[in-house]
Amino acid sequence: MLWRIDASPGKATTWTLSWFLFIAGIAGYFYASHNRHLENPDDKVIPTLNQLAEGLSNAFLKPDSEEAAPEDLANASLATKFFTSMLWTDTLASAKRFLWAMLLLIPAVFLGLHMGMFPVIGQLFLRFILFFDKIVALSVLPILFIAFGIDELSKVMLIVIGVTPTIILDTFNLTKSVPREQIVKGFTLGAHDFGVTYRIVMKQILPRVLNSIRLNLKAVMLFLFAGEMIASQDGLAFRIALLRRHMGMNVIIPYVLWVALLLFLVDLGMKVANKRLHPWFREA
Amino acid sequence: MSKLIELEDICVIYPVHGQAPKTVLAGLHLDIQRGEFIAVCGQTGCGKSTMLRLILGAEAPTSGRVLIEGEVLPRPDRNRGYVPQKYSLFPDKTVLDNITFGPEMEEFNILGRLTPRFFKRRTELRETAHALLQQMGLDPSDAHKYPDQLSGGMQQRVAIAQALIMRPKILLMDEAFSALDPTTRSGMQRLLRTLWAETGTTILFVTHNLNEALYLGTRVVVLGKQNSQGSSRVIADLSVPADARTDDGQLRRDVLDRLIHQVEQAGEPQLAEAYS
Numbered sequence: 001m002l003w004r005i006d007a008s009p010g011k012a013t014t015w016t017l018s019w020f021l022f023i024a025g026i027a028g029y030f031y032a033s034h035n036r037h038l039e040n041p042d043d044k045v046i047p048t049l050n051q052l053a054e055g056l057s058n059a060f061l062k063p064d065s066e067e068a069a070p071e072d073l074a075n076a077s078l079a080t081k082f083f084t085s086m087l088w089t090d091t092l093a094s095a096k097r098f099l100w101a102m103l104l105l106i107p108a109v110f111l112g113l114h115m116g117m118f119p120v121i122g123q124l125f126l127r128f129i130l131f132f133d134k135i136v137a138l139s140v141l142p143i144l145f146i147a148f149g150i151d152e153l154s155k156v157m158l159i160v161i162g163v164t165p166t167i168i169l170d171t172f173n174l175t176k177s178v179p180r181e182q183i184v185k186g187f188t189l190g191a192h193d194f195g196v197t198y199r200i201v202m203k204q205i206l207p208r209v210l211n212s213i214r215l216n217l218k219a220v221m222l223f224l225f226a227g228e229m230i231a232s233q234d235g236l237a238f239r240i241a242l243l244r245r246h247m248g249m250n251v252i253i254p255y256v257l258w259v260a261l262l263l264f265l266v267d268l269g270m271k272v273a274n275k276r277l278h279p280w281f282r283e284a
Numbered sequence: 285m286s287k288l289i290e291l292e293d294i295c296v297i298y299p300v301h302g303q304a305p306k307t308v309l310a311g312l313h314l315d316i317q318r319g320e321f322i323a324v325c326g327q328t329g330c331g332k333s334t335m336l337r338l339i340l341g342a343e344a345p346t347s348g349r350v351l352i353e354g355e356v357l358p359r360p361d362r363n364r365g366y367v368p369q370k371y372s373l374f375p376d377k378t379v380l381d382n383i384t385f386g387p388e389m390e391e392f393n394i395l396g397r398l399t400p401r402f403f404k405r406r407t408e409l410r411e412t413a414h415a416l417l418q419q420m421g422l423d424p425s426d427a428h429k430y431p432d433q434l435s436g437g438m439q440q441r442v443a444i445a446q447a448l449i450m451r452p453k454i455l456l457m458d459e460a461f462s463a464l465d466p467t468t469r470s471g472m473q474r475l476l477r478t479l480w481a482e483t484g485t486t487i488l489f490v491t492h493n494l495n496e497a498l499y500l501g502t503r504v505v506v507l508g509k510q511n512s513q514g515s516s517r518v519i520a521d522l523s524v525p526a527d528a529r530t531d532d533g534q535l536r537r538d539v540l541d542r543l544i545h546q547v548e549q550a551g552e553p554q555l556a557e558a559y560s
Contacts (some may be wrong), residue, residue: 179371184342187360189391189450201377201388269315280376 039181048249055250059087079177086239087258093234101159101220102213108164109171110208117176117197129168137162138226145231155227162223163216170212174205207281210274214267221263286487287354288453288486289316289339293349295515296334308334309462310515312348313503318453321480321487323501325494327555330507331516334488336458338486342365362390365447365485369459372443373431379442380427383413383467410450416445420475437468441475448479457489461496477529494543494559498536499529504543508552519550 001007011015012280033046047055061081082088115122115129137158144161178201186196228237238261242254274281294312297305308331324332337343338350341360349356352364360366369390373382387409392402396554416425420441431439440460447455457476461469477500491497497504501524508519522543528535540559547556 030349053292090454169465180342181366181368184337184340184360185366185368185372185374188340188362188366188447189386190362195389199385200374204374225328278376279434282432 021188024202025273044249045249047253050210051250052253055248059251059254060085062086062219064089065168073122087255090236090255091258091262093232093238094236096156097159097224097227097235098220099222100152101163104156104160105164105167105213110166112168112171112209113175113197113202115168117193117201120170125168126172129172132161133165133169134160135222141226141230143162150231155224155232156229159220159223163219166216166219167209167212171209174208174212175201176206207274207278210270211283214270214274217263217270218232221259234270286318287315288320288352289313289314289347289488290351290354291335291338292349292351293340294345294350295312295316296338296343297346306509307515309345312415312507312517313340314518314521316486318486319484321500321502322489324507325487325497325504326507326516328492330509332507335507336456336488336490339454340366340456357415362386362450363453365450365452365455367440367443367447367455367457367460368371369462372460373433373439373446377418378428378430378460379422379434380410380413382442383416383446383449384409384429386446388448404469406409407458412449412496413440413445416449417442419479420445421471434469437464437472438473438555440464444476446481448483448485451483451485453463453486455485455487457487459490459492462492468498494540498543499540500523500527502529506543506547506555508547508550519552519555520546524547 002009004014029046032051033043035046036043036100044051044160062076063084064086111121111125115125123212140161141154141158144154144157148157182200183196183202186200191199224235225237225240228235229241232238236255240252240255243249243255288316290315291312294309296309297307299305301390303484312335313330314335324335326332334343338345339352339356341350341352341364342419344358345398363460363474368376373379384406388397388402388406391405392399396402413429414424417424422438423442426434426438434442461472464472473496476487476489489497489500491500494504503521505518506520509516520543522539524539525535528539544560545558546555
């Protein structure tokens with residue numbers, strides 16, 4: 001019986017069930033779009049397939065209309081068109097901020113590791129980080145804009161403030177969860193404090209830390225988008241916010257799907273890298 | 285023989301949240317000579333593992349002194365090998381890397397690992413590790429496996445090899461065989477006896493099993509409760525003659541009777557009954 005808790009659906013059932021909501025969603029979208037366009041052929045709220053294709057072409061193959069286009073772009077190759085396109089320029093701008101934020105997570109991991117290993121460092125930082133973690137990052141956005149201006153720094157700082165406390169605390173807890181026996185064992189094998197910290201504990205928690213960062217990717221993107229939507233001249237979220245004013249749903253929808261695809265690829269990349277780098281690691 | 289370990293009037297008290305502090309060990313005295321194989325027995329919670337951790341340096345006594353070769357050593361070091369019941373191997377390292385970890389850690393710092401000498405030494409260490417694996421009865425094909433791909437018995441064999449490659453003065457084993465099935469366990473006991481005879485390392489072996497203690501130890505120490513507060517001390521301490529260890533008939537029975545007598549004399553009739 002399919003509805004019992006001990007049911008084991010076959011391959012075909014599993015495939016059908018897992019794709020059902022996607023297909024239903026797409027079908028529902030085009031049904032609604034068709035009905036709206038019967039009433040108003042110029043409707044922009046739920047674009048048709050043709051409108052979406054036009055939006056996609058504009059986003060993927062044309063530069064930002066507000067920027068001066070290269071003169072010979074009409075005869076340029078598809079690749080050249082793509083790499084000068086609005087979508088690509090926005091992706092690069094957002095990716096740069098995203099990478100900066102990711103790089104700034106590395107010190108967070110080291111801080112969490114040292115807090116977990118060295119009681120003095122733990123006592124110095126733990127209460128402060130716990131307090132910091134409770135601050136809603138978006139609520140300090142005005143302070144960030146005042147303190148750091150509306151340039152790149154404030155946007156990167158927003159991501160850092162929003163995500164680093166979680167990563168620090170996650171790393172701290174993971175460090176603390178390493179069995180005491182392993183640390184004692186390290187000492188009996190001639191390791192000193194830093195040997196135990198880096199060669200035993202860090203190596204054991206690294207795959208879990210990477211998983212924690214993976215799970216926080218969406219939060220990173222959330223803060224990045226918040227920053228870009230409020231004060232930016234470029235970036236994926238800037239474009240979405242800009243197009244919202246013009247009801248440019250035919251470009252917004254491809255942008256949203258593009259962001260989801262990018263995030264999925266980053267997540268997949270990290271997952272594969274984690275598996276390759278730590279073949280011993282078995283996820284619970 | 286000279287004294288290697290001295291436990292002088294050891295008292296260990298743990299704070300308990302919202303309750304009175306718990307005294308685990310009180311007035312514990314024990315001298316251990318170089319080359320002895322001490323089997324430590326006692327009921328659950330009597331402080332056997334605490335005593336082991338004190339000797340290891342992983343824990344400090346509330347009062348009293350633990351002397352290793354006449355010195356107080358405040359933290360674990362390379363001279364005291366350790367084989368716990370669980371988490372005895374590093375899960376992120378292969379069997380070979382687990383075994384060679386200690387000497388590599390001791391001989392080379394992070395920059396030293398970039399020198400040609402490191403790679404040469406690493407090859408030598410891997411050969412030694414292979415020889416140790418063979419001595420432990422493990423297959424060479426196991427060398428590149430991760431700990432979770434090994435059975436419990438195999439993991440403990442690797443853990444012993446990992447400790448022995450450091451040539452420690454003392455090997456501390458905390459219920460190292462208790463999770464093993466009876467066949468694997470008796471194989472491991474024989475192996476440990478052979479290794480002890482070959483290396484002469486001083487071994488402290490904590491076990492619940494009195495038969496195991498009598499088979500392995502040159503001396504059996506029993507910890508037991510001494511008062512209503514539940515703190516423990518040594519209630520029986522008996523040398524086991526070599527012929528009694530190998531003979532599981534009358535000779536061992538005699539040693540057991542003497543041990544039970546000591547436990548009774550110390551006011552632990554229930555434990556004595558359990559042992560008999």
